[in-house]
Amino acid sequence: MSFGARALQAVVLGGALGGCAVPPPSEQPAVPAAAPSGHGAPSIAGEAERALRERAEDYVRQRRWADALVQWELLTLLAPDKEEYREQTAQAQGRIKETADQALAAAEQARRNGNLDRAVTEYLRALSVDRGNARAAQGLRDIERERARRNYLNRPPRTVM
Amino acid sequence: MHERLRGMACLAGCVLIAAISGCVTPPAPGPAGDALPEPDPSTAHGILARNERFVLYAPAPGDTLESIAERFLGGAAQSWRIADFNGVSRAQPGSVLSIPLRPVNPLGVSANGYRTVPILCYHRVGPRASRMVMAPATFAAQLEFLARNDYRVIRLRDVADFLEGRGELPQRAVVITFDDGHVSAYQHAYPLLKKYGFPATFFLYTDFLNTAEGLNWPQIREMAASGLIDFQSHSKSHANLIVRQPGESDAQYRARLDGEIRVPRDLIERNTATKVTDYAYPYGDANEIVLERIAQAGHTLGLTVNPGGNAFFSHPLMLRRTMIFGELNLDAFKAALQVFRNVDLQ
DSSP states (O other): OOHHHHHHHHHHHHHHHHTOSOOOGGGSOOOOOOOOTTSSSOOHHHHHHHHHHHHHHHHHHTTOHHHHHHHHHHHHHHOTTOHHHHHHHHHHHHHHHHHHHHHHHHHHHHHHTTOHHHHHHHHHHHHHHSTTOHHHHHHHHHHHHHHHHHHHTTSOOOSOO | OHHHHHHHHHHHHHHHHHHHHHHHSOBOOOTTOOOOBOOOGGGTTSEEEEOSSEEEEOOOTTOOHHHHHHHHHSSGGGHHHHHHHHTOSSOOTTSOEEEESSOSOTTOEETTEEEOEEEEEEOEEOSSOOSSEEOHHHHHHHHHHHHHTTOEEOOHHHHHHHHTTSOOOOTTEEEEEEEETBHHIIIIIHHHHHHHTOOEEEEEOGGGTTSSSBOOHHHHHHHHHTTSEEEEEOOSSOOOTTOOOTTOOHHHHHHHHHHHHHHHHHHHHHHSSOOOOEEEOGGGOOOHHHHHHHHHTTOOEEEOOOOSEEOTTSOTTSBOOEEOOTTOOHHHHHHHOOOEEEOOOO
């Protein structure tokens, strides 16, 4: 499918889903096909694809898997027929799981050893790649709760602000 | 700082897309001779692609982040989601914006560290400035600084959602609170908050209301009706809740605490349409029993005056708040705005 056809499909879908003030497709002038990537003048979509790809590759180089994953997801959305983007998405997901599992194991080991600073860093590391990781989030909440209790609840009372 | 640099890099990327598109697309012949790139035919009506998580959108001339947020996110007030995700401050025709339809990073942890929300604590605003009294001009200058530097003043309720992982916050989110219920908050602070459209939470200790210097209920109701000011509890008498009275038994102490917690809650709820869920401890002090009684009375947030920003994992009943004293200069004020904690997590 060409970019133009895909874009038309997206516009129609977007209008239908968005419920926005876009006239129904039948009332619109025909949407001519945009120049596909690599043929003549690049379209806005083609330029967006290039910029997203550049950013995704940058994040991969930096091993910022969560950020890379979002870019690959956007690329898959923009160009759904490109297998490469699906593969890159799956690869990023694999890296995320691997990194998060390692960080979680390190966090819990550090916690068992009483090294709470290290545990906090490792839980944060897990969340920096796997942003919805419930175990890491709960680990951080538990440590913070304990620290707040220890550092603030047994202080002498303040008499002035 | 890293996150800001990243934002700037994103901005540069978008500008680059816009610049490249502008080079390769002939300018639209406009009446004013403006050189906007001709709209890509594939982006008629702007939507390049969409799924349940994102819309890829090419802004048209005249689009603003607010109008785009209105169209896709249900309200102009959500425009920060587009601004933050794309690292832009405005919609640029010829570029493509990724519009996140769901929170992308609700806990705010990234490779460089994590987001924190500063909660600012004021007391009085008036002409004779001192430690606890801020000059109106100083308060105005602080609000102006927030407005000009892309800080987003959010409601305290939004922090509760953030702590529960239910709501994403803007990158530069700040909460404004006032303690006690001094009439000067109505006379001087409220007009300035209205001018800037900034919400705030006023914590009331209810024995102070209707006194010579305290707010009265008509003033409170007027501010509540504005939709900007939220009223929550700061005790009944402003006694330090961790100080026991001589000879007070555990049962007597708990009963006294319950009075300090339930009386203001019931009064505020009866006199305003507000649901009281937040409690600012007098002098910022709490202990285990106070936390237990606060939670039992249905409060979900408790606020201290321990300075610093709040991460998603902060203890909800021990939130940090930074006192903004009357003599604070603008540099010290800026230092109080801790919106990100740098940690190298690579």
